[in-house]
Amino acid sequence: MPPQNPEKPKMSEVVSVVAHQLKNPLSVIKGYLEVLIGEELGKINAKQKEYLSDAFENVGRMSRIVNYLLDISRIEEGRYELKLEKVNLEKITSQVIKDFSFWVKASNCQILFKKPKKLPKVLVDPLKIRQVIENLISNAVKYKSVGLGKIEISIKKKDKNLTFACKDNGIGIPKEDFKKVFSKFYRSEKAIELDPSGSGLGLHINKAIVTLAGGKIWFRKNKDVGMTFYFTLPIAKT
């Protein structure tokens, strides 16, 4: 039997340290690329720009994965923090849709936001809930079916909560996977085919954020095609 080491760190601690150690090298690489792409040191040709831009995009991907890993380790250690504020959910949603508009169009998708009448504010961390909304919308775009991807976003008031819904006509999730959807690293086979670079951590983190803010997150299979993801958040007291 191997000797037991009482000082052995927990895996979440190792992940946290490694993720932090990766941040400086990523900042350095990102910085150099930013300078080169911005042609601050001289002109570059179109192909060089394309390659450097690809590298820049991939540094961004690595950066997001590092942040996901840090979030996961904090969730597991019970150290994940939310800065609860009164937040206008409709405004944040509109901003995300606006920021994503170019990519959404380029991906042959369209988003219909059923804008609500004036809604009360919710109590949540604005940056974290933006992350949840971005993740749900980007999943709907990335996992679209053949043809035009149609995404419908709505926000409704019910009792003491607001309910956000993101409906898509995409590839859906196999019924046998339903129980695993919010598990760490879960990815359906079709999802892996469509986007091999995904981490399978987004929905797991979404659940932690929404739950910590006192809400719920769930999904349903649509009657025709695709899925609808929902989350609720408690309305802030005035």
Added chain:
Amino acid sequence: MKQKILMIEDDKFLRKIYRDKLTRAGFDFIEATNGEEGLNKVISESPDLVLLDLILPRKNGFDVLIEMKRNENTKKIPVIILSNLGQESDIKRGLELGAQDYLVKPEISLSEVVDKVKEWIIKK
């Protein structure tokens, strides 16, 4: 006269890239590789602004900030924290201790950092 920026950062590559960027933007750039050296340079060089990392050898960034704000001669120098620590509690602590801004690596771009530096130097 050029404005003087002190960067307290233990990563040599990050110092290099900010040295190049800020020098190109027209600033004088001085640097320190640990908290103790950083605090000494804050006193001896009287920079116009400090870019401060938090996880540093010898003296961490929070302690550097505390000591800067306690000293009559250095407490008015604007400090921008540039750190990998992005938890809400770290940000809150940094701002409560008197930092003017708190930027998280690697989310922030070089140009955004330079813009922040310019912004705080004008406000000074």
